[in-house]
């Protein structure tokens with residue numbers, strides 16, 4: 245499916261990059277960022293939408309009796325599970341199998357795809373319905389199923405729109421937040437034969453009507469999972485539309501593909517984490533449907549799948565766990581809050597990252613999942629303002645981890661030039677006269693550069709201004725500062 | 741080594757290097773830049789989570805407070821709440837709804853409170869857990885439910901704190917009844933209102949000790965989406981309308 249519905253006023257979108265091979269990732273980042281930055285209309289639209297998110301979220305946050313303490317509790321619950329992950333996984337798997345479900349373990353993407361293809365083949369499935377599942381994006385599951393001839397339909401509205409557009413999600417919580425209603429109308433007209441409309445409500449109903457038969461006819465439903473409860477062996481799924489509920493109710497087989505880091509120890513932990521996820525993610529008191537699945541339908545229940553499988557996916561997560569400094573990034577509950585407040589995300593957009601998980605948290609974990617050498621540039625995609633860390637409901641130290649990745653990248657490949665420059669600086673900085681001379685020289689060079697704009701500096705200056713060099717150095721200014729404050733200080737101390 | 745053992749071995753190996761403790765930084769508004777607290781080893785103290793309860797939104801201390809908070813939350817969620825004194829009045833209300841919306845067929849499940857409302861309803865009925873007829877999970881059963889105008893269910897509990905309705909696959913007519921028809925009507929009594937999510941989870945655990953239903957679902961308002969330009973639309977895939985009928989005196 246390559247057609248993208250573009251209305252006359254539609255701005256061009258950078259091509260999908262989630263499939264992008266590692267090599268050249270940085271070059272593509274720069275090119276895509278440049279393209280998106282020029283799309284002023286789309287960026288303004290994105291900013292408006294995210295300003296709306298912040299307002300709703302703040303209203304809901306105000307209903308907490310103490311949001312900061314609640315963040316502590318959420319952090320503690322996830323910290324506990326991540327730091328005892330082996331025990332949690334064993335307990336979860338035992339409890340889940342006791343409920344009649346089957347647990348599969350997948351070391352990497354290929355193994356996970358193989359397991360799911362096997363399940364689908366074994367039950368003689370033809371039609372597959374999916375609800376939103378980022379892990380399946382991570383392992384490129386749809387492509388693998390389609391290659392084997394299975395029809396796969398994304399049921400989440402945003403994911404469905406992205407599927408029709410042939411694009412990966414733009415944002416891992418709001419998959420099509422960059423698409424305008426006119427484009428969606430065009431898209432539905434083309435693929436579903438619906439009449440054009442400008443009403444989001446009508447567009448939603450077109451998708452609803454289209455999907456209903458598909459739920460009833462699907463043989464297998466594939467979902468993700470937000471939490472794995474070790475105590476009870478249940479999988480918790482959070483969603484707003486009801487599509488995951490239907491996906492796990494009507495088909496005769498239910499497969500949940502979940503990352504191993506999703507564990508929590510107790511059912512009670514969800515009493516904190518579910519509201520925090522909803523409030524941080526979308527500003528809701530609780531997401532519309534929060535559902536716990538403990539296995540296939542039990543004797544005496546009227547409906548539900550006959551088989552339930554959970555695929556526990558490692559795919560690099562244990563490598564993050566092995567880095568104690570950044571271990572807490574596995575506590576992420578994928579609420580998306582860090583993307584929503586990130587000045588870089590707002591300006592470069594989700595596709596530019598070229599990753600399954602966009603934004604600040606994606607920039608932290610992708611280098612671990614896919615290689616630091618090729619993905620280190622993501623840690624530069626930050627102003628280090630810390631807005632992400634402030635927004636995170638489980639208190640992950642996101643922006644410091646970006647710094648850690650920068651440090652690790654340099655440590656891995658020490659540049660001779662960099663080391664020489666540091667040595668030279670250390671030499672100069674330890675000699676005050678030399679330092680003053682260097683400063684004076686630099687001020688003059690800056691002044692000259694500002695006037696003459698020689699290449700290659702001219703290219704950099706095309707979109708930026710150089711600061712005006714100060715006439716005097718800091719030390720000169722300090723020496724000639726007025727002194728009243730200092731003069732009165734001893735007097736104040738002498739007073740009885 | 742099989743995949744399970746490999747993954748567990750990787751995890752154990754990774755955790756053999758001790759990491760920093762949890763980030764407990766309440767009181768520090770910026771929330772970053774502080775060294776993490778000392779590591780806490782072993783099981784998480786239960787008390788930490790018990791203590792979290794008072795920080796979350798309030799669920800009310802008395803039945804009156806809980807009912808008032810629930811009402812406020814349901815209104816904000818765009819769910820409809822009717823509080824009626826008797827089953828008789830609940831029946832009148834339901835019949836009026838059926839007539840007004842011109843419901844052709846309504847799905848239900850055998851539960852005392854639901855059953856009490858149905859005799860005489862001016863539309864056809866479809867019982868999802870009927871002993872005879874097509875099984876609910878057969879193609880015919882799914883089609884039958886899909887063509888209903890509304891589904892009526894009981895619930896396990898109502899949560900004041902979040903405005904949620906807890907349904908289960910064991911006691912509320914299975915998995916589809918509360919989500920497939922375009923209108924979901926819940927019949928409950930005020931005694932089923934609990935203060936918080938934690939209370940509702942405790943209740944479910946106690947009630948189903950040892951044999952949890954295969955599905956427990958907190959329904960918080962009618963189905964919704966904001967996927968198109970972040971504009972709220974109700975009735976994405978689940979019910980467009982959620983109607984809660986609270987019957988004060990269920991003995992009547």
Ligand code: SF4
Pocket residue numbers: 524575576577578579580581582583605632635636637638639640642
């Ligand atoms: S890092 Fe924190 S804010 Fe970002 S998605 Fe994960 S939990 Fe949410």
